[in-house]
Amino acid sequence: QKEVEQNSGPLSVPEGAIASLNCTYSDRVSQSFFWYRQYSGKSPELIMSIYSNGDKEDGRFTAQLNKASQYVSLLIRDSQPSDSATYLCAGVIYNQGGKLIFGQGTELSVKP
Amino acid sequence: KAGVTQTPRYLIKTRGQQVTLSCSPISGHRSVSWYQQTPGQGLQFLFEYFSETQRNKGNFPGRFSGRQFSNSRSEMNVSTLELGDSALYLCASSLTRTGGNSPLHFGNGTRLTVT
Numbered sequence: 263q264k265e266v267e268q269n270s271g272p273l274s275v276p277e278g279a280i281a282s283l284n285c286t287y288s289d290r291v292s293q294s295f296f297w298y299r300q301y302s303g304k305s306p307e308l309i310m311s312i313y314s315n316g317d318k319e320d321g322r323f324t325a326q327l328n329k330a331s332q333y334v335s336l337l338i339r340d341s342q343p344s345d346s347a348t349y350l351c352a353g354v355i356y357n358q359g360g361k362l363i364f365g366q367g368t369e370l371s372v373k374p
Numbered sequence: 375k376a377g378v379t380q381t382p383r384y385l386i387k388t389r390g391q392q393v394t395l396s397c398s399p400i401s402g403h404r405s406v407s408w409y410q411q412t413p414g415q416g417l418q419f420l421f422e423y424f425s426e427t428q429r430n431k432g433n434f435p436g437r438f439s440g441r442q443f444s445n446s447r448s449e450m451n452v453s454t455l456e457l458g459d460s461a462l463y464l465c466a467s468s469l470t471r472t473g474g475n476s477p478l479h480f481g482n483g484t485r486l487t488v489t
Contacts, residue, residue: 294475296477296478298480304482305464305480305481305482305483306417306464306480307480308477308478308479311475311477313475350416350417354472360422360429360430360471360472361407361419361422361430361432361472362407362419362472362478363419364409364416364417365416366416367416367417
């Protein structure tokens, strides 16, 4: 099993809908997780971080962490065409001195 | 506050050559991490430097090396370039060492093409 796994997509949603992006992680990954957004040709930018079980909301974005099931998700409400990008999930592997490992990314396309 | 600055933005090299990439972190950030990004492999961790010491290393051959200076600026070197080294190389800085709750902030990357 890969340490951090994401469906590569593409995920296509209509404008105004809720986009749901999911990520699962292995036992080697810690409980600190980050969601990054990467537009084509650009570098990743941090959207949200989540460290404890449950939900964390920031504007149209909600991150969810479920430690028992080892998954973390990102919900984007009222999706806009400008949200079209690749979303990267990342978690920390502590027992190797602490390194941030990224999933393959999920490509999101929001159709007007 | 200025972001992470990487130079150069683009590089074209031939096989067998070596290359040095530079990264200036956000002011006050002491940790610098390097990643390689390719379409097939995604973002792969290369190494992390903190207080001028390599703290962690990914699964890359010894041709990939780096260093960090006292002002936290970092350089990455790739020797004996191979075609497969063509990639986007991203530098990221954080306030503390990776593993804490301090997220990484990425630079714009250096696009390396090996011919």
